[in-house]
Amino acid sequence: MRNTIPNRTSLVRPPSQRLYPCAPPTRAHLIVRSVPSRAFTSMIRACLSELCASCCSCVLPPPSSPRAADQEMDSDGAITHRSVETNGVRLHVAEAGPAGAPVALLLHGFPEVWYTWRHQMRALAAAGYRAVAPDMRGYGGSDAPPGGPDQYTALHVVGDLVALIDSLGEKQVFVVAHDWGAMIAWSLCLFRPDRVKALVALSVPFSPRxxxxxxxxxxxxxxxxxxxxxxxxxxxxxx
Structure with missing residues (x-):
């Protein structure tokens, strides 16, 4: 499905103010374009099968600190953790699945961290995907830049994600997002449709500006x- 975004140029900063390389403000693909149906369907099935089984536990708060959650989930080595420097901030990133596999970027909501996706990460890895779940700017183990709300605009957070995708060596990724993460995912599709293979937005539909x-x-x-x-x-x- 294709949609032309009204006044899309108003969504993009002038070149001197851009925080990341921005695609030309032409036509955006909101449900980003067709993808191989077999691959896309298998990813959705793997993600939603675990979501149905674990929806209650996913929304419970994590242990007392992100590091405690990391240690709890690392007992079998299925989920690994590292820090990535992106767009001027350090993001904590959890990963599962084989290197070189198609990447499923998982974006948490508010007030949550990567821990929300712990069950889905295992299911996606078992289905042959590389699941990548960052703590987004200001959350969990990631940096919280000082300076107030101006440091947390959609442009900043989308810039973080574009830089993270670059650090993974990927041109395009599948995106699965929930709650406030879904709102950021829609912005990612608007600003950089060239970096998204397909989007699964949970609980928050697209709302045009x-x-x-x-x-x-x-x-x-x-x-x-x-x-x-x-x-x-x-x-x-x-x-």
Whole structure:
């Protein structure tokens, strides 16, 4: 399915302000284009079979620290951990599966870390994929740059992911994302459709930007002022 994004040039910073190489603002493929159906179907089946079995445990908080979670899951060596320097920050990255296999990039939600995907990582590795689950900027074992909200824009986080994909030696990856991770995944598809083979967005559909209304105003209209994102915005505005 193809969609032309209205006012897409407004989503991309001028060249002097870009934090990562940006694709020309032409046509974006939101459900990024067709892929070999057998490979795509096997990835979805592997991911969702474990998701159904473990949905309750996935949303429970991890142990007291990211390192404790790492040690718990490393008992059999199925999941490994390392730090990657990307876009000026250090990201903690969990990985499972053979090197050289197709990469499935797993993006967690809020307030979560890589640990959300621990069951799906094993299933994807068993299906022949290389599962890569970072703690995104400001989460878990990754750096939390000082400087306030301006250091955590979609441009910054997408830039982190593009740099991470580069560090993996990949031109394109499958992306599986949940919650706030899904919102970032949609931005990744908008800004850099050339780096995404296909996207699986869990719980958050695509919501096009409107120059006529801020996203938080739309959320207020739907859910009221007490919705948690609206309350967080009040704190941010007061900073």
């Amino acid at each position: 409107s120059p006529a209304r801020k996203p938080v105003d739309g959320l207020k209209a739907l859910y009221g002022d007490e919705y948690y994102i609206c309350r967080i915005q009040v704190c941010i505005d007061a900073m």
